[in-house]
Amino acid sequence: MRANPLRLAESRILVEQLRLVLGNVGSTVVPICLLAVLVLFSLSSDSNATALRTWCAAAMLANLYAFYYARKHLPDAILARQPHRIVRALIAQRAISGLVWGALIWITFDTASLAGRILAIAVVAGMAGGAVSTQSAVLPAFIAFVFPAVSIVALKLWLMGDPAYHALGLVCLLYLVSLFDQARSSARAARTTIELRFENTGLMEKLRQETLVAENARRQAEQGNVAKSKFLAAASHDLRQPIHAQGLFLDVLSRTELTPHQRELVACVGSASQASAEMLNTLLDFSRIEAGVIEPQVRAFRLQPLLNKIEREFEPQADARGLTYRSRENTLVVLSDPALVELILRNLVSNAINYTRCGGLLVACRKHGDHAVLEVWDTGIGIEQTQQREVFREFHQLGNPERDRHKGLGLGLAIADGLARTLGHDLSLASTLHRGSVFRLALPIASASLTVEPVSMEHGKPQMLGARALVIDDDETVRTAMIHLLRDWGCECEAAESIEEALALAARHAPDLVISDYRLREKRTGLEAIAALRELLGSDLPALLITGDTAPDRLREALASGIPLLHKPITPSHLYRALVTILPP
Structure with missing residues (x-):
C-alpha cells in the first residue's frame, strides 16, 4: 500500500525529506533575488512604484530568511531533534512566500501593458513550477507555497470581467491541479528512495554484522582446528x-x-x-x-597381487561377521604408487566391512577407456544423498553414536580421499540407502613400454x-x-x-x-x-x-x-x- 504523501513520515524519513528541501534553498536564493529585482525594473510605473518596491523587498527578505533558516537547521542533530517543529515553521514560511509572489499580480496587473501582464503571470507560474523540484519532498510545504500563489492569480484573472481572462483563470486552476499531481508523484518517489536507502543501509549493517559473526566463527573454527591438531x-x-x-x-x-x-x-x-x-x-x-x-612414488605395477594381499588380510574379518568377501581376477597394470593405492583400498574395504551387517562385499576392477576403475561394492546400510559428501570429512561416522572403536575413528574415508587427491586420482561414491554402496577409484593404465616392478608382499x-x-x-x-x-x-x-x-x-x-x-x-x-x-x-x-x-x-x-x-x-x-x-x- 502506498504511503499518503500528505501524511508526515516517521522521524528518520522526515529528517531526510527536510534535508532535501532545506538543501535546495541555497541553490535558489541568488536566482530568486535577481528575479525580484528584474520584475521591479520591468513592471515599475509611477502608479505602482511604492507598492512594487515594497513587494520586491518582501520577496527578497522572505527568500533570504528561508536561506538563513535552512543553514541554521540543516545540521543532523537539530533535524533529528525537531523535525515536526521545523516542518510547521517551513509551512508558515512557504505560505508567506506564496502570498508575496501571488500579490505581484494584484500590484502590477491593473497598470501593466499586455506584455507586462504576461511577464507577471509567467514569473508566478515559473516560481510555482520550480517549487515541484525544490519543495515537493515535503508536500505540505509545497502546497503552502503554490496554492496561495496560483489561487491569487486565478482570482485576479476571474475578476477582470473579460471572458478571455476568465478562461485564463480556469487554466491557472488546472495548472494548480497538474502541479499538485506532479508534486505528489515526486514526493512519493523521494520517500520511496529514502526508505530504500534506509533498507539498504539496514541490510548492509546486517550483512556487516553477519560477516563479523561469520569471521569470528571462522577464526574460532581455525583456532579449534589448531587446538584439535x-x-x-x-x-x-x-x-x-x-x-x-x-x-x-x-x-x-x-x-x-x-x-x-x-x-x-x-x-x-x-x-x-x-x-x-x-x-x-x-x-x-x-x-x-x-x-x-606424502610424496608419491609412481611406477607401473600389477593390481592383482595387491588385491590378493588385501583379500588374505580382510577375509577372516569378513568371515567373523558372517559376510562374504569376493574379488575378481584381473590382469591390469596401472601407473601409481602401490603403497598409497594399498592404503586407499585398505580403508575402503575396512569401511565396507564395518558398515555391512549382512550379505557381503565385492572388490573388482574393470577397464574404462585408459583407466582401470577399482571398485569396492558392499550390501551395507547405504548413505543418504545429503551425507555422501560429508562421509569424506574427518571424524564423520554414520550410525555410530556410541563411538564403537571397532568401527574406527571416522578417518578412513577422509584418508582415502586425501590420498586420492595427492595421487591425482578420482575417488567417487554411489550409494542407495539400506541397499549398499560402491566406491570407485580410477587409476591410469600403464603403457606397454613401462617395466612392471613386482610389489613385495612377504x-x-x-x-x-x-x-x-x-x-x-x-x-x-x-x-x-x-x-x-x-x-x-x-x-x-x-x-x-x-x-x-x-x-x-x-x-x-x-x-x-x-x-x-x-x-x-x-x-x-x-x-x-x-x-x-x-x-x-x-x-x-x-x-x-x-x-x-x-x-x-x-x-x-x-x-x-x-x-x-x-x-x-x-x-x-x-x-x-x-x-x-x-x-x-
Whole structure:
C-alpha cells in the first residue's frame, strides 16, 4: 500500500525529506533575488512604484530568511531533534512566500501593458513550477507555497470581467491541479528512495554484522582446528611411546620359551596392542596428508597381487561377521604408487566391512577407456544423498553414536580421499540407502613400454645384523625395549637419554649406526643429535629417526632432513627392514 504523501513520515524519513528541501534553498536564493529585482525594473510605473518596491523587498527578505533558516537547521542533530517543529515553521514560511509572489499580480496587473501582464503571470507560474523540484519532498510545504500563489492569480484573472481572462483563470486552476499531481508523484518517489536507502543501509549493517559473526566463527573454527591438531599430536605422541615399547617387548617375549597357554595370552595381548597401533597409524596417515609430506612414488605395477594381499588380510574379518568377501581376477597394470593405492583400498574395504551387517562385499576392477576403475561394492546400510559428501570429512561416522572403536575413528574415508587427491586420482561414491554402496577409484593404465616392478608382499626371517647400535630416547621403557630387540638381532647396543650422553658413549665406542627419537628433552631433536654424532664420527654414519609426533610442522621438518623416518609404534619387522636398508652391505 502506498504511503499518503500528505501524511508526515516517521522521524528518520522526515529528517531526510527536510534535508532535501532545506538543501535546495541555497541553490535558489541568488536566482530568486535577481528575479525580484528584474520584475521591479520591468513592471515599475509611477502608479505602482511604492507598492512594487515594497513587494520586491518582501520577496527578497522572505527568500533570504528561508536561506538563513535552512543553514541554521540543516545540521543532523537539530533535524533529528525537531523535525515536526521545523516542518510547521517551513509551512508558515512557504505560505508567506506564496502570498508575496501571488500579490505581484494584484500590484502590477491593473497598470501593466499586455506584455507586462504576461511577464507577471509567467514569473508566478515559473516560481510555482520550480517549487515541484525544490519543495515537493515535503508536500505540505509545497502546497503552502503554490496554492496561495496560483489561487491569487486565478482570482485576479476571474475578476477582470473579460471572458478571455476568465478562461485564463480556469487554466491557472488546472495548472494548480497538474502541479499538485506532479508534486505528489515526486514526493512519493523521494520517500520511496529514502526508505530504500534506509533498507539498504539496514541490510548492509546486517550483512556487516553477519560477516563479523561469520569471521569470528571462522577464526574460532581455525583456532579449534589448531587446538584439535595440537591435542591429537600431543595425545598421539604420548600414547605411541608405551604402545611402541609394548610391541617391542611382546616381540622379544614371543621368541622365548613359553607354554602353550602363555603363548596364547601373548597372542591376545599382541592383538590388542596391534589394534591400538592401527588406530594411532590412522591418525598418523591423516596428519601426513594434512602436512603435505606424502610424496608419491609412481611406477607401473600389477593390481592383482595387491588385491590378493588385501583379500588374505580382510577375509577372516569378513568371515567373523558372517559376510562374504569376493574379488575378481584381473590382469591390469596401472601407473601409481602401490603403497598409497594399498592404503586407499585398505580403508575402503575396512569401511565396507564395518558398515555391512549382512550379505557381503565385492572388490573388482574393470577397464574404462585408459583407466582401470577399482571398485569396492558392499550390501551395507547405504548413505543418504545429503551425507555422501560429508562421509569424506574427518571424524564423520554414520550410525555410530556410541563411538564403537571397532568401527574406527571416522578417518578412513577422509584418508582415502586425501590420498586420492595427492595421487591425482578420482575417488567417487554411489550409494542407495539400506541397499549398499560402491566406491570407485580410477587409476591410469600403464603403457606397454613401462617395466612392471613386482610389489613385495612377504619378508623373510630376520638375519643377525652384527652391528654396534646407539639408541637415543628420553623414555626409559623404550630404551630398554630397543636394547632387548637389537640384541636379539645380534647387535651390540648402548642407549642414551640425551645428546651429551650419546656423544660420551660414541667417543668411547664408535657405533655403526644410530637410532634416535625425534623429540628429546629440553626441546631438542634427534636431528640435532644425529648432526652432532656425524660431526664427531663422520658424515657417513648411518642414522634412523623414530618419532611419535604427528604435528604437521614436525613431519615436514623431519622429512626435509633426508634421514629415514619411522613412526611409533613400529613393528619389529619394519624396524628390521629399515636397519637393513641403511647399513652398508
